[in-house]
Amino acid sequence: MSMTTRAHPDPERLAALAGADPDAISDRELIAHVAECPACDGQVRDLRVLRAALAELPDLVPSRPLRLLPPVPEPTEPAGWRTGLRRAFAPLAVAGMVLLLVGGVGATGALGPADAGSLFQRIQFSAPAAMEAATGQPDETAAAVGMAPDALASPEGSREQTGAIATDAPRAADESAAPEESAAPDESLAEVTAGQDTSRDGGLAMVEDRAGWILAALAGVGLLALALVLRRSAVPIDRGSSGR
Amino acid sequence: MSDPDPSRPATRTGPLAEEAAVVAAAARGDRSAFTQLMEHYQGACYGLAWRLLGDPDLAADATQDAFIHAYDHIRAYRGGVFRSWLLRITANASYDILRRLQRRPTTALPEPEEGEADIADPRAVNPVAESARAELYRALDAALRLLPEDQRVAVVLCDVYGMDYHEVAESIQAPIGTVKSRIHRGRLRLRVLLADQRELFEG
Numbered sequence: 213m214s215m216t217t218r219a220h221p222d223p224e225r226l227a228a229l230a231g232a233d234p235d236a237i238s239d240r241e242l243i244a245h246v247a248e249c250p251a252c253d254g255q256v257r258d259l260r261v262l263r264a265a266l267a268e269l270p271d272l273v274p275s276r277p278l279r280l281l282p283p284v285p286e287p288t289e290p291a292g293w294r295t296g297l298r299r300a301f302a303p304l305a306v307a308g309m310v311l312l313l314v315g316g317v318g319a320t321g322a323l324g325p326a327d328a329g330s331l332f333q334r335i336q337f338s339a340p341a342a343m344e345a346a347t348g349q350p351d352e353t354a355a356a357v358g359m360a361p362d363a364l365a366s367p368e369g370s371r372e373q374t375g376a377i378a379t380d381a382p383r384a385a386d387e388s389a390a391p392e393e394s395a396a397p398d399e400s401l402a403e404v405t406a407g408q409d410t411s412r413d414g415g416l417a418m419v420e421d422r423a424g425w426i427l428a429a430l431a432g433v434g435l436l437a438l439a440l441v442l443r444r445s446a447v448p449i450d451r452g453s454s455g456r
Numbered sequence: 457m458s459d460p461d462p463s464r465p466a467t468r469t470g471p472l473a474e475e476a477a478v479v480a481a482a483a484r485g486d487r488s489a490f491t492q493l494m495e496h497y498q499g500a501c502y503g504l505a506w507r508l509l510g511d512p513d514l515a516a517d518a519t520q521d522a523f524i525h526a527y528d529h530i531r532a533y534r535g536g537v538f539r540s541w542l543l544r545i546t547a548n549a550s551y552d553i554l555r556r557l558q559r560r561p562t563t564a565l566p567e568p569e570e571g572e573a574d575i576a577d578p579r580a581v582n583p584v585a586e587s588a589r590a591e592l593y594r595a596l597d598a599a600l601r602l603l604p605e606d607q608r609v610a611v612v613l614c615d616v617y618g619m620d621y622h623e624v625a626e627s628i629q630a631p632i633g634t635v636k637s638r639i640h641r642g643r644l645r646l647r648v649l650l651a652d653q654r655e656l657f658e659g
Contacts, residue, residue: 227640231615259643261657262650266615269593270467271499274519275512278502280494281487282524 221245226252230259301443308435315429319422467589469500471539479538483530490530494523497539501546507612508550510601518553522546543617547627551609592656599649607642614639 221242228236229246236242246252472478472493481489501522506515522545533541600608600616606628613624614635625635650656 223644224637224640227643228636230643231639233636255647258647262643262647263615265592265596265657266611266646267618268467268589269507269596269616270503271469272503272506274498274502274516276516278494278498278516278520278523280491280498280523282527284487 219245220249220252223255226256227259230256230263301439304435304439304442308432308437308439310432311428311435312432315425315427315432318425319429467593469497469539471537472496475538479530479533483533490527493538493542494526497542498523500539501542504543504546504612504617505550507597507600507616508547508609509553514553514557515550518550519546521549521552525549540618544619544623544627547613547617547619551628554605554609595650595653595656596646599646602649603642603645607638607645610635610638611642611646615643 225236225239225242226246229239229242246256475493478489478492482493498519501519502515505518505522506512509515509518522542525545525548526542529545600612603611609628610624613619613627614621619627621632621635621639624630624639625632628635630638
């Protein structure tokens, strides 16, 4: 027996040989040793039998029913007229609700005795004049930014109305909450808005002032009605229902 | 140990009849064809996942993940043995779960409890449970469970499911040399574990 056969190879080399590893089966020294060494040869045989048994381990029945397919995706509706109408329902309804809400709030006077629209108009028309009256000189800045004339007309108004630039609601709220305080600005407003009719009496003037809000509310109602009509016309008729 | 009888009936799922046509139909989006394939191979996939994970619920999860992945990628299937393709996907899904569990690579699965069947899940019925080889299969599965995880995964993929070194390395994202070493050490360890049950390999 040669030295080669007496020095046993690394067991991992025998395991590689049992698995027909290309490196192992081309290793002549290893092959020669196994051929002459009963112990190593027996080990390789055992490992080959083991591999063969492993290779025939059976399949197993799953422990629970498996879903063989992913869930079916939601079918996409064909782009028919019903689909289009149904899709129009939501935006129409939302727009109608918004218009109705805003118009209703404005028309019922929740924003104050004068609507924001007329306030805005007055601000636009009177801002340069108010600045001019207060300072004695035309003010381009006020005209440019549309700053509240009341804030520029008097120191008090200025203090109270700080931050009221182009903001209607706070201004209106201040007026309704403190009519006495707003009297002075209104006076200065009346002075500087020459040519405008400041003596319009209540009813007609109020209706005129709130006409925009009323129209908005009416438009909202109309949009809501249209949305409901579209909704009803787009729902397919359930012919399978027994009605019970 | 004696050489296994090559004439013994196969205990593994063979190819489906007209499998190529069914696979082609599934790749075209035929859901019933895909269902047919998965139904046919679910035992093979589940068996692999169970042997890798050692837990019936995790194995079912891995098999389910593999089916979803296969459904999403069957158009990319480019021929070859469909079973091998599906088993590679299952191996990857199982190994993903192993990684998610953050098990240590050398952690062995818990030993089966006293009196419990070697197959951890009693509902996982061995199709040849009544055959003379059933006990051998149970002993093999029990011995596999006792291997360190890294060796078990490598041996299962290579020796049980016939993947080559490169496929195993790709599945477990390890170098070829590492894969070889794990496989060889795993075989040696299995031989030691089964040394006192040599009679099971005879006949």
